[in-house]
Amino acid sequence: MKNVNFINSKITFLLACIAILGCDRDISDDAVEAGFPQNGDIFIDGFSAGLDYFPFGDSFFEAFTVDTETTYDGSAAAMRFDVPNVGDPDGAYSGAIFRTASGRDLSDFDALTFWAKGSEARTINDIGFGQDFGENKFQAQISGTIQLTTNWKKYIIPIPDPSKLTQERGMLWYAEGPENGTGFSFWFDEVKFEKLGTVAQPRPAILNGEDLVQQSFIGASASVTGLTETFNLASGQDVTVIAAPSYFVFSSSNPSVATIDELGVITIISAGTTIITATLDGVDAEGSLTLISLGDFTQAPIPTQDSANVISIFSDTYTNVPVDFYNGFWEPYQTTLSDDFVVNGDNVLNYTDFNFVGTSFSNPTVNASEMSFAHFDVFIPETLDPGTQLKITIRDFGNDGVEGGGDDSDMSTTLVSSDLTEGAWSSFDVSLTIANKNNLGLIIYENNGTNFTNFYLDNVYFWGVPTSPGNAAPTPTDPAANVISMFSDAYTNVTVDTWRTDWSAAATVFEDVMVDGQAAKKYTDLGFVGIETTSATIDASSMTHFHLDIWSPDVTTFNVKLVDFGPDDAFGGGDDSEYEISIANPNQGEWVSLDIPLTDFIGLTGQSNLAQYILVGQPFEVTDVFIDNMYFHN
Incomplete structure (x- = not known):
């Protein structure tokens, strides 16, 4: 097989310049200043001129080669990508962007198209355009629906709004990891932007098309998520593209309550109610967010423990250890949802529809052998029922460091209604009485009471008292x-x-x-x-x-x-x-x-x-x- 490696290489080209001398003409009033090149080609029998190839920093750098033997329909060359096996020391996955040194005008095209096949049937994790290692302002992608076969097949990624792409540098990007522990190879050919004319029925959506209602506070900020646009292709197939916020035009029905910028970032500025909606290329997006601002928010007390004596799971005051998830959503019995928010730079966990929920920090586990307490700040935003009970369980995974290995141990404490305060923060320092605390990996919160559906959580950390002072006593000021x-x-x-x-x-x-x-x-x-x-x-x-x-x-x-x-x-x-x-x-x-x-x-x-x-x-x-x-x- 004849393969040519391209690692951080630049494919350059020469432009022939013809100077016409001796002509003495005035510039027409109708003359238009030249724009960016309207070249949609990426790889047609070879690279389009001016492209750079940049692998992602933690990817397999040598994943990409130019293949002159396995090609589509007898073309001169194709793009080959090799996905590494799990555990490959040279990289965990295959991924890169293909970027032009200067922008291109893609506004006359309506889709990125390519032919592709795999060494075996696999699904590509992510592929799209608009990544340039800069703002990625007009990034678009298809995730998890490009299903490769061992035969060549044409794939289409519609452009959410071509009029936005007047100087785009990010021509192509992809990311694909091993499946079932093993890698594989796949090929792209005839990669280009096209004007198909058959990309129809655009249906943009925000919040995945849902109409949501959320409570918030002055100073809180949040980003509108679930941004997509679905198109119908000539084949009758619907294709959904994940679109960057800059494709949308967002609006707030009551800007005196909350504003929203071009990147979909909402800022709450007063008490009241507003509805967030959006359009894309003049089409109303499905989905909306009704925001009810409750006014000022009281932040949790700022922790005062010395960071040297703290292992933090969730706090803006300290550096947090790696956390697998704050809400793992254990199906099928868990109902708890997360509606986390940020107020004046303070991140707060918000659990709704609460029955039970877990926070996992098992990769790696936490050695809290020098810690004496676990700290929690809890806020009850709803009416505090006398039967409210919040059970908190801390689990150590034992010497094997794996949950369920037979040597796990738990400790639990239950907060009752008299421990909590309606509409205010309550702080708890729970003694770490668990027998083994060298491999802590999980905290479970359980609703053991009645009429208890919602609580906020902040400043979750383990802390210990140092055995000796780190600073001198205060200097006396008495004469x-x-x-x-x-x-x-x-x-x-x-x-x-x-x-x-x-x-x-x-x-x-x-x-x-x-x-x-x-x-x-x-x-x-x-x-x-x-x-x-x-x-x-x-x-x-x-x-x-x-x-x-x-x-x-x-x-x-x-x-x-x-x-x-x-x-x-x-x-x-x-x-x-x-x-x-x-x-x-x-x-x-x-x-x-x-x-x-x-x-x-x-x-x-x-x-x-x-x-x-x-x-x-x-x-x-x-x-x-x-x-x-x-x-x-x-």
């Missing part, structure tokens, strides 16, 4: 003249005898550490720890507050006890006083600044001879606590 500092890089510190007394909890370990270039103290497995200034007690009688910055990944309760030795300045002399303050549920994974009025230490009758400072953490002897900036001030 040094008003401070008695025990430990802070911002002030001159008094003498501290010990940061861990020998009577502290046995499991508690103390060490000096550096955090982001700043000195800090760390207590590992804090139960209780004693800190002493017994050799020189502190007179804080002129101070009003005790300050301490703490950071912990897991503390749930933190206590501070102050002990004053009394006028005799000695322990156990009968005039000692003390009081303990408890701080419940301090924020985890961030610095918390405690600034406690000394008047809150009710039982601390003296403040002139402070000698002991006891810190207590819960859970007892299992929590780690970092401290900084420990001082008194007024």
Whole structure:
């Protein structure tokens, strides 16, 4: 077989220029400036002049050759395309565009036609014109209906509106992958744009010809999809072409509510109702969209977790892991549909007709072994029924990393009506109690209640509390003249005898550490720890507050006890006083600044001879606590 490879090659041609000298004529008033060439040929016994061949970046680059043996009707050459097998290291599929260096005027043609055959009966995924690796403004294609046989057959792709193609560069494009794991070969010949005159009965459609009703909000944007045009050919066959938005003229019945641009992008600007329709070449398109704008939309709370401690499934705040689908539509029992929307740049999942739905992220699975929680923001846009129940199941695929392999494990939580809020966002952080979380791959949402059909979802992610702070504690701003500092890089510190007394909890370990270039103290497995200034007690009688910055990944309760030795300045002399303050549920994974009025230490009758400072953490002897900036001030 004689094949010639064309990889990123340019087929050029020469134009002979004839100069006629000595003629002295005025230019006629009827003269028209030359336009783009009206050449519809692409491959007729060889390439039309001026074409470039560009394979898609992840395709099999050597898929295309010029074949001089397998041709249509004895022609000199045909285009041959080789589709690789599954797993071919040189490319996953065969696909490319054929583009001219300058545009052509195709407005006098009504179809792209070609003869084709396959090495076996197969269906071409996508083939069309209008792709130029630029705007692709007038792209058109047929998807999944070009059925090849082993015999030559002519195929026709009608042009949605030829008048638009006055300077088109994208002459031909295709994409085809292996079927049933194996590749094959196919041929095109006599590829050209033609004026058939038999392309009739144009029937454009938007939204696949459906009349839809959707609710939306101010600031939301969406694109009109399902853009097609169906034609009837001389054979009586109907052919449907997927058409780019620029072929259509869109309109909004109430532009004060929503506008729509030439690319079919809708922008909601006020409350109210409008109907989106379109025409193509003067023909009304089937299908419409009735938009009901409910007014302003309250966005979900912006997550504040450090991205370094987050594995995101769906959030605009973080980079999301690869997701197979947010709605896999498990037939035949699932009724849940997706009507997702974007408001002011925030993407929101919108599930309607809800019974159950799944989000899959299995390629690859997620290793959440360092994560502690799963986060969900849920909005109920409908009347909240007392019987509403939203069950959320998180599934790990086990060591084999495959669902249904026999080693899967689940954890579930159910949100009831009292957990949710009608017309507002509710945020949930669910503890990841699942036994194995190295291969998480699926989240399932189930309607286990009554009269529950619709909810919005945002900020779905796994997160963990870091085990140590990534940044230093806030720098104190109290004037040094008003401070008695025990430990802070911002002030001159008094003498501290010990940061861990020998009577502290046995499991508690103390060490000096550096955090982001700043000195800090760390207590590992804090139960209780004693800190002493017994050799020189502190007179804080002129101070009003005790300050301490703490950071912990897991503390749930933190206590501070102050002990004053009394006028005799000695322990156990009968005039000692003390009081303990408890701080419940301090924020985890961030610095918390405690600034406690000394008047809150009710039982601390003296403040002139402070000698002991006891810190207590819960859970007892299992929590780690970092401290900084420990001082008194007024």
